[in-house]
Amino acid sequence: MAQARAENFSVASRLLGARRRSQLLAVYGFARMVDDAGDEAGGDRSALLDWIEGDLDRIYAAETPEHSVMQALAPTVHALDLPAAPFRRLIEAGRRDQVVDRYRDFDALLDYCQCSAAPVGEIVLHVFGAATADRIALSDRICAGLQVTEHLQDVAEDHARGRVYLPEDDMARFGCTDRDLLARVPSRGFLALIAFEAARARSLLADGAPLIRRLPLSPRFAVAGFLAGGRAALDALADAGYDVLGARPRPARGRIAAAMAQTLWESRWR
Numbered sequence: 603m604a605q606a607r608a609e610n611f612s613v614a615s616r617l618l619g620a621r622r623r624s625q626l627l628a629v630y631g632f633a634r635m636v637d638d639a640g641d642e643a644g645g646d647r648s649a650l651l652d653w654i655e656g657d658l659d660r661i662y663a664a665e666t667p668e669h670s671v672m673q674a675l676a677p678t679v680h681a682l683d684l685p686a687a688p689f690r691r692l693i694e695a696g697r698r699d700q701v702v703d704r705y706r707d708f709d710a711l712l713d714y715c716q717c718s719a720a721p722v723g724e725i726v727l728h729v730f731g732a733a734t735a736d737r738i739a740l741s742d743r744i745c746a747g748l749q750v751t752e753h754l755q756d757v758a759e760d761h762a763r764g765r766v767y768l769p770e771d772d773m774a775r776f777g778c779t780d781r782d783l784l785a786r787v788p789s790r791g792f793l794a795l796i797a798f799e800a801a802r803a804r805s806l807l808a809d810g811a812p813l814i815r816r817l818p819l820s821p822r823f824a825v826a827g828f829l830a831g832g833r834a835a836l837d838a839l840a841d842a843g844y845d846v847l848g849a850r851p852r853p854a855r856g857r858i859a860a861a862m863a864q865t866l867w868e869s870r871w872r
Contacts, residue, residue, distance in 0.1 A: 618820055622729070625678040626824070629725050631671045633692055640696030641763065651696045658693070662686050684728050688721035703765045708802065711753075711769055712746055719749035723828070730821035740813035744825070747806030748832045754799055754839060757783060757846050768795065788845050796844040800836050807832050814865065822866075830861035837861070 618626070639650045657667040661676045678684065695718035705711040723741035727733035753760065753767035760767055761783045773779070776795040782788070788796075807829055814826050834853035842851040853861075 618824060622820065625682070625729050626726065628675045628678045629722070629729065632675050632689065633722055635669075635671045636692050636696050640699045648697060648700050651693050651700075655690065655693050658686065658689055678729070682729055682731075684725060688724045688728075691717045691721040699765065705767065705769050707771045708769045711750070711767060715746040715749045716742065719745035723825075726824060727821065730818070730824070732817055732821050737813055737816060740810045740816070741825070743806050743810030744813065744829055744832070745810075747803045747810065748828060750799060750803040750806065751832050751835050751839075754796055754803065755835065755846060755850050757796070759850075768799065772798065783847075785847060788847050792847075793844045796839070796846060800839050800844065803832070804836050807836075811865070811868070826862060826865045830865045831858055833865065834858045834861040 636651070636654060639654060640647055643650050654669070654672075657669050657672045660667045661672060661679050664680075667673055667676055695714065698714065698717060702714075705714060720742040723745040724733060724738050727737055727741055750767075757768065761780070766773075766780070766783065768778070768783075772795060776798070777791040778789070778795050782792040785792070811829060814822050814829065817825060831853075834857045835851075837857060838851040838853040839846065842849075845851075
């Protein structure tokens with residue numbers, strides 16, 4: 603939870619008010635814990651994820667969960683009657699990361715995003731009481747775009763963990779192998795591959811952008827923050843020439859603010 607508050611988590615904006623901010627931070631704390639359990643924890647990560655799901659079961663059984671993050675989440679789940687399925691899909695993504703380290707094509711990667719990213723957007727919509735089927739579908743596109751963007755930023759880090767989220771058929775198309783992911787100086791093929799996937803991520807964000815206009819004011823700011831953060835991150839990738847091996851390109855706060863203003867302005871017509 604301390605990490606959740608420290609990070610630049612757009613939906614936790616103070617513009618949303620203390621109660622909503624607290625609820626969103628509780629959701630983010632859960633998502634962060636599950637992600638860390640699948641990526642950072644020592645020992646048997648699958649067993650740890652099973653334990654987390656057991657603690658989630660305690661919440662839905664109206665029992666007191668054991669972990670402090672789950673204790674912080676429980677009041678939000680009960681107050682808003684949040685469904686369990688999106689939380690369980692996040693845990694499933696962690697389990698999948700223990701057994702799947704490659705994705706044959708972009709469709710397979712998008713299927714993974716349905717577990718690893720889409721549930722967060724769905725839960726956020728539920729928090730705001732705005733979770734209709736059409737809105738969730740648009741949110742799924744935004745979340746997939748954000749997830750693909752994060753994968754592009756973390757190519758070297760993910761490869762060090764034994765995972766490659768660049769689709770295998772695209773790597774072959776651009777003549778890239780694992781050796782390119784380890785190089786200190788990126789090859790032309792690698793840079794072209796990252797640019798190609800970044801364009802896909804930007805297209806996903808654009809596909810989901812109409813969601814903003816379909817939301818009431820408060821969730822509109824939250825979703826616009828997500829979208830603006832993704833666009834600013836992709837701009838930072840472009841500014842770095844799509845070289846993600848030397849350092850992780852990060853957008854400046856001013857750029858995020860500018861992207862937020864542009865996103866809200868565009869939402870008036872989209």
